[in-house]
Amino acid sequence: MAYIINRFNGTQLVVLEDGTLNTSTSLGLLGRNYTGYGEVQNENFLFLLENFANSNPPSRPITGQTWYNVETKSLNIYDGTEWGPVGSAFVASVEPTGFDGSLWYKPETDQLHVYESGAWKLIGPEGLDGFGATKIRSKKVLDIDDVNHPILEVLVNDVTLAVMSATTFTLNAINPITGFEEIKSGITISSSKSFNGTLDGNAFSATRLQTPRDINGVSFNGQSDITIKASTTNSLIKGTYISGSSFDGSSEVTWSVDASPSNIIGKVVARDSAGDFEAGTITADLIGNVTGNVTATSGTSTFNRVEAVEFVGATLSGNALTASRFEIPRKINGVDFDGSQDVTVPVLGTNVTGNILASNVQQSSLTSLGTLTELDISVLGNLTFGGPSTTIAPLVINVDGIIPKIKGNAGVIKVEVSDTSQPGNVSTFSFINSTESLTLGGPFAPALVPDSEDVANLGISTNKWNNVHANYFYGIATSAQYADLAENYVADASYEPGTVLEFGGEFEVTLAEDATSKVAGVVTTNPAYLMNSDCKGDNVAAIALQGRTPCKVRGKVEKGDMLISAGSGFARSCRSPQVGTVIGKALEAFNGIEGIIEVAVGRI
16 A cells, blocks of 8 residues: 655655665655665764765755755755755855845955845945955054943945044054054044045144135245245445445445444444454453464463464473373384374383282283293282283182192193092092093094093082983983883874874874784883984974873772773773783773873783
């Protein structure tokens, strides 16, 4: 007997005959007694559960059917004609086909639209396709006092034309706006733009007057400077000793001063063509400096002090307290000296007399003085090599009670310190060059060495060096601070200590999967010994191979349990682990969701 399958609205969809499978929709519709119905029925349930999840929509959809697009991660619904997103917007450069209530985002203009009554309507913001931002937008900016201000910015094609603000302030250089520095309360136009049109109101300044005005008959609108000439109503009359005519401004007249040498009281006396005065006796109290030439055939001039560049003429008599130079230069150690400038006088070391420096001499700038064969320092102080002071010298030896001796030969600097416990009552160490090191049986490299084997120590138990950095260590280590042996491997990411890794991934090791047989080990914290220390890579992980180290665990763990990977970098307890899956044994118990315990790695 056939089945009649109806839609929810009561209309018939299809008639199913016995033993048939109908594929007119995205689901398989089963007729009575269809063989293998279980697989089809279960797949139908799965398709509905995952909303036909796929990158392409299901075929043969019906109105109201949903589909999850795995590429865009969006849920879509079929309206009987086409698919549309549910609860999200179309993202497209051109108008998509929509239905009432659909949203469309246009990325080129950052605009959102809604579909209503057969057309897309702009929600906002304003903008134009093919141009930069063309709109008024709100913005928060800082002033030079680091105070925030809200503004409205008027943009046309990404260019700011004006700024509207409720306050006046100066922009901070952190958020510059081209064409703006001082923002006024109201509307501020860009310094590179202008305002055209008629304004009603008050203006503080203008570039010109709309209606030019006359000043003394000259038209003026403020765009350029003008010169105003005044008309004369009375004549200008010349005074005494003025050469030239009186004038009334009708024509140009030149006036000059009568500077003839005639000796008349009240007359102005000027220099003649040679620059000299010609007049009678000049009597005056002169204040300040007087320069020039004095010519007199008779009479006496008296001055308190005379300073001159050069005296020419009769012999001067009297006392001179000072002079700028000697008339006849004198030699000092062979160097001419007339007192007109400073000189440097060399002194030969052979001319230095005596062997004791003055008590106030603190430094010496001698660069050579004979041959220094030995230097003993008998008082506390500093011995400085290679510089004028102890603050910038490359080598400073401080003397503190014990008197060291510094001796040198080709390729060796030797320091001896008084020590009654050693042969010869002296302890010695040397800084030797590569050749000397090779001669003594060492490598061809400079070295700091003691003169006696197994005698000197580097530091003591109560005065240790902080860190010793070296490529290699040769000797016997009596103790180690840390507890495991580790080796470096290149990882595909940076992993924190305690993380469980396995061999695999893009590089050598990666995050371990649950119960993996490729287990590499646990990322250690501070190993006692690290192999492959020169391993190179963006992410290098030190993996504990032997010893005890912290490890991330999940679930209940008893002390002594064997641990395998629990995935995501954690370990878990396993009573019967498979070969190759064991990480190590738990050194402590744990009873929680996730935590860190200490484990012994390298033991099965």
